[in-house]
Amino acid sequence: MRIVFCGAGALGSHALMLCRNLEADLRVVDFDRVESKNLAAQWYVKQSVGKHKAEAVRLQLANFYGVKAEGIVARLAATNAAQLLAGCELAVDCFDNADSRLVLAAAARAAGVALLHGALAADGTFGLVRWDQRFVPDREDGEGQPTCEGGEHLPIIGLTAATLARAIADFVGSALQRDYVVSLSGVASQV
């Protein structure tokens, strides 16, 4: 099975790291570069700064664990989404905005690719792991809303990424599609 991770920021980078033992080929799509501020909340190291995230995460998986992954430096859009999803049975949405999530969802549905979404609240108190058939993307309350990038919310990022990895493993192992809500009280299965 080939899995494509769309977005390699806080959630995506940690989820990728936690999926390193899966019997699956991993592909990661991200256009952005690692900045020093990302080290606080994303699975990158000092040597990654300046590299494209897709390449940095590929290198870390290879150098730390001997795991091969495919890194694609690209901004997913309606014009290239089908190509980026080609050959994949599962897509994992770790984007940080509703518009990109909608583009990915449309492409995944058109291609018949299963789609799992991971999402975080801005205040670091809540996370959501939900399959596409029950997911509606939320928009920011306003431009410039504080995000999770400061590092103070790393525990909920880690908890949500771990839950995402568990949901992915269940799908890879038994095609199970279970949703989860993640709060500081714990993780609860929804469906």
Add this chain to the structure above:
Amino acid sequence: MTILNITYQGQSADYDLAMDYATSDGDIRRIAVEVVRSGGARGLHVPNLPTDAFTSYVVDRLRGPDGQPRIYLRPKVPFGA
């Protein structure tokens, strides 16, 4: 019976909601404020909760693993990367 799950400031709690599953989102938010103020949801008691605390929250209507209708009142989750 419908379960109303409320998440607020990182804490999450269930409340047995003696109302119709199709109760409007606005009513769910108003009820939730009263439930949290009164401590009706075990582990989630904020006596001075502002009236508009859940204004921007999302109301999800789902079935639980046991098939029971559940309503989730939760913060927006716009971020991931």
